[in-house]
Amino acid sequence: MKSFDTIVIGGGVNGLITAAFLGKAGNKVVLLEKGKSVGGLASTEQFAPGFHCNSVFDSVPWINSVLSTDLDLESHGFRFDDADTALSTPGTEGKTLSISPDTEATSRSIAQFSDRDAEKWPGFCEKISMLTDFLEPLYGITPPPIPELDLTSLLSMKPMIKPVRKHGRQNLVELLRILPMTMLELLDEWFESEPLRGTVAASGIRHLNQGPMAVGTVFNFLHHHVGSESICPVRFVSGGTGQLTDALQSAAETAGVEVRTKAEVSSVMLQNRQATGITLADGEQLTAGAVVSALDPQSTFHLVGTQNLTPRFRRRVKNIKFRGATARVHFGLKSLPQFDSLNEKALKSIVSISPSLSYVESSSDAAKYGQVSQEPWIEFSLPSLRESSFAPLGKHVLSATVQYVPYHLRGMDNATARQKLRNSVVAVLETHALGIADLIEHEQMLTPNDLESKFGLTEGNINHGEMMLDQFFFMRPTIDTAQYSTPIKNLYLCGPGTHPGGGLHGMNGLNAAQLVLKGN
Amino acid sequence: MPVDRKYDAIVIGGGHNGLTTAAYLARDGKKVLLLERRHVLGGAAVTEEIFPGFKFSVCSYVVSLLKPNIIRDLQLSRFGLELVPLESTFTPLEGDYLIRCADNDLTRQELYRHSPNDAEAYNKFGQTMSQIGMAVRPILNTMAPDPTKLGFSGARTLMDLGRHFRSLGSDKFEQLAKLMTMSSADFLDEWFEFEPLKATMSASGIIGTFMGPKSPGSAYVMLHHYMGEIDGVFRAWGFQRGGTGAVSMAIARSAEHFGATIMTEADVSKIITRNGHATGVALENGDEFEAQVVVSGLDPKRTFLNLVDASDLPEDFIQSVKNFRIRGSSGKVNLALDGLPDFTCLPGDGPHLSGAISISPDFDYIEKAYDDAKHGSFSKRPYIDIVLPSVLDPDMSPPGKHVMSCFVQYAPYDITGGWDDSKREAFGDTVVNALARFAPNIKDIILHRQVLTPWDIENTFGLTEGNIFHGELALQQLFFLRPVVKWADYRTPVRKLYQCGSGTHPGGGITGAPGEMAAKKILKEWR
Amino acid sequence: MSIQTQFTGSTSLKVTPFHKRTSVLNHSQEWRRWSGYLSATTYDLTHDVEYYSIRTKAALLDITPLHKYIIKGSDAGIFLDRLVTRNIKVCKIGQVMYTPWCDEDGKQIDDGTVQHLSENRFRLTSAEPNMEWLTHNAAGLEVDISEDSEVTASLALQGPSSRAILNEVADENIDQLKFFWLTERWIGDIPVTISRTGYTGDLGYELWTPKENALTLWDRLMEAGAPFGITPTGLHALDMARIEASLILLDVDYISAQHAAIDLRKSSPFELGLGWTVKLKKKDFIGRTALENDHRRGTEWQLRGIEIEWEPLETLYRKIGLPPQLPGMAWRTSTPLYSGNEQVGYATSGCWSPLLKKYIALAHLKTEYAKEGTPVQFEVKVEHFRKTTSARVVKTPFYNPERKRTCP
Known part of the structure; x- marks a missing residue:
């Protein structure tokens, strides 16, 4: 039986980061990935002969700078490609709204729709950046156990002093006021023009099962802006999102981590409520002083065995909300489609179909009743315009993130849902690019059910658990596991299901690695 | 009646919170004047004989949250507070029902x-x-x-x-x-x-x-x-004998007992200030009253956007008051009936009629009702909370007849195209149809019908946007954020002007808590 | 002088399948609620005949309101073993075990019996509904749990003549049925599970049969039992018998951890005198870690039997010119116990034992006062005035006849 200091389960961004940092600290680490290669949600893959796509994430808005410096990711081939990034939204009368890091340019673009909004834009950017200033240090700390706060855990909140000093207590209270708001309420306080409201609101519903009129969407909105310099941030990884995980793998291996692919874990071995190792699907057993899971909490504890959890903890795990509502769609296109109002620059970056806040809200209605949105919110890009290697010469790839397609379907099976998803996406795209339907050569539809089976995501939730206020900070993933440790001794969590939640920022993996090191 | 012009304190608005504040201040020996715009006291907690012989708790219709210490302090049972417990909650379904009662x-x-x-x-x-x-x-x-x-x-x-x-x-x-x-x-x-x-x-x-x-x-x-x-005792929900207005009347009588003066049909048009201090109020008819302290029981928007001069308030405060969410979402349909409703799933008379009747067959039903409202129309199939006060208190209607109170959601204030008479009637029809789905005889026994849209609630009771809580009970509008941060302790940027309505902490419902706590704050600060 | 009046009435409460018989026999028309059922407290106008029938003849009690669950499936044994504190793995087919079960903090939720009916098939009885707790803890195991309460009717036949009556009616003699074992028998053409269990601490049996057979079974027992003095018996008499036998009652002697409003109200089996049921050698069961701590550190409280001494009580009453006023029935009011000026415990139920001629009670005592023989002061109200009188901690059960466990 092979023995390690640490076993990391799952080769996504967070698993790789945890493994790399533990390896760097001198631990003997093995990382086990079920798939053919590492990457998880941050992979780039071929979905049809000659056609490549970023599986789930086209853009990586924020990576904690500690990661890129400490792991020296650039030397492992990772680089951002920040040329011409903007989030564009086709508006009415052929006008296009374009939100970019250039505040002035964005204001000019907004002015096409409303002078008042254009004037308010810089103030809004400042406000959001001020609010996320409070969250950023919060994301780097292990949540204290609440309500049993002791002095040590209070002291761990020390990084929070800096933003409070910088912005004043009054603004901390402002954060408390704004955090539980709905995007509708926030935007009512600021803007009037619908394409702007719709597009900013869409940033608040990403991967949620809720529309912008729901409480918690402002929190989700802020979450997506932590660490970023602009509103509705878009950032591409040069060569495709998969380059990030490739670089992380290389960094991990440099740090001495053994990365095993096609290694599916079938159970976590226990002895007296302690994790002692894992059993692979092929029966091989590996032992270790610590097991760290980058899988979502439910999948993780499934490996432990429900019957091995105490009644209270079992109830808590059962009550974690997943309910994925995001679908991914990849089209291999014969040629570049002709969009009415979007130029190539816009198509090279990211386009959001969000003409109004109520459009986005309406698209969320269907999901509540287990139906696929007929007019969904779509965010798409044509990665082949940036990376010519993504498609055969002259051909193109269109990848879209689509909401809402519920995981819990009513009155239909997944195949029907997939068909409905295709129909709605094509119908919406047709209104902006007539004839696009005829250009489709290849396609891949990933509903939450498909995401679940493809990536092992419980209920297809990309964030490993809804990013809502009831699953935030000391409540993520449960009130007794928010410190990356679990009731099973020597078993740790490091995935997006933990604080500070979903995305490719890698904070979960980083925080968890620090905790595991302390535990050792 | 000759009225003095000078008081220790003036309370604007004769709702249950205003009355509570007035009573507490008077109880402490202050000379108090309470001014109510309407001819009746009670604000949203009011009983009116809308149709001859039929009395309605027009707006607010059940009492549960009234704080026991207020009942004790203000001796409300001596002044007519008589609560009758609701016996059950009945949810009619297609072909079945759910009934919960006091017995475990x-x-x-x-x-x-x-x-x-x-x-x-x-x-x-x-x-x-x-x-x-x-x-x-x-x-x-x-x-x-x-x-x-x-x-x-x-x-x-x-x-x-x-x-x-x-x-x-x-x-x-x-x-x-x-x-x-x-x-x-x-x-x-x-x-x-x-x-x-x-x-x-x-x-x-x-x-x-x-x-x-x-x-x-x-x-x-x-x-x-x-x-x-x-x-967790379910029986805490109750009716007031004589309707909810009798709760207000009990507090009013208590206030008067302690020496407060109460004026109805006294519409305050302005809070008079001098050097940033409130010094009194002016009525619509030109009368003016002076006081050391002015207390408003109105919602924050009414108080600060209508009664106080904008120049007396900081700009960011005005902005915050404007940002205060106060969307109305409910309507009320009051029916005078020739008999009792007969539910298909549980025919005839029975204990299910002496409690709350809830038209809420499943989540989707209510959620869809909300979807309608969110997109700018009243619910096609609304959630309805029904009580038949006359079953427990026969004085509410002529013998053999009944009054039925239907609290309806959703009826948004901001309806596409705005409310008008025909929409009000259409709304009333919708409610009756929703009832008829479970109690088909309802259409035959309706003698009179009063329909209150959020516009009507705003116009009649002075509740901005018809919001029954003076401001939504959302997380960002609670505790130290209600109604405006820094001003959650009943004080306002205008010195000697206080608030005591449901728009302040701890919020709406017939609790009396804001009124009581405001009075305590005022008395503590009295100089 | 017997003038009979027929009562008719209606109830919204549930009635058991024996109600057609019990309602006619209930001359006192005294009923109590038991798990939402109408349950006779005494059939006769006073309960002493019923009490004596438990101890001297045979008492027939309708115990249908007990909650019952059938647990089956290949993991049924494992499941129960994880659920309860006793070692179910050693519970053979045909055996019955009394056991408490706890939450993960080691606080008792309920207590009842586990009957091993056949291969991978058990019946669990409990005082309160436990379905939610059972299903929640069955997750991940091959177990099927079904509600048996509405399906199976049950009777308790308790008292020295109970065996003879059953031998009279059963297709086969039950002489060799041991204490806490069960057997299947036919009574006429009715299949009946007979377990040698009960809540009286005497020789006795409990009978389990599909509810359709309820009336036939009742009639057959009453008919065959008549010569033995079989007596329909209500809850008042049972309550006295179970105190004599020192059997605790949920919601009287302890509160279920499932609905205790505060932690202070919860008890571990070690505090309830059930330490013997906690098998810490078992690898894992719900509450094990906490119970291990309890075992190691000892608990603050202990449930014990106390006996209120006769002489001081008599003296106390004599002072005001009365003979000792003894409770005619079992009582359930928490009663303080003192040592000097300090309250060191409280009695939760007690009665005058007509058989032992002793005033006895079950009491929670601080551990340092729980040793056998320790004197404590029991609070008693003598003509409206609170007094204390001497009591001492005694061995339980108060009454434990040999016939309870022996076979002829």
């Missing part, structure tokens, strides 16, 4: 019929909620601190709260954290499985709000309503 065994038996799990979970749930309610109650009774500049007492308040939460233990704290953030549907899903039960229970999470049961934040509103149920 019977309720368990009934729930067991639908779901053994729910029968077991029900008591535990009630217990958990009442314990959390008990844990939150001290917060409701705490003067909200100003978190932007925590003085010694503010810091102590927060520390006390911290200690208080710690004493809850992690299980209850977890439940509390969930209640503060989740949707009532999600929260109830963690406990129960029978949809009509969950839907009916979730309804208390949407009352008076612009949220559906699946909207996060609605669980808190549910908790807010549980607060009145001491020990």
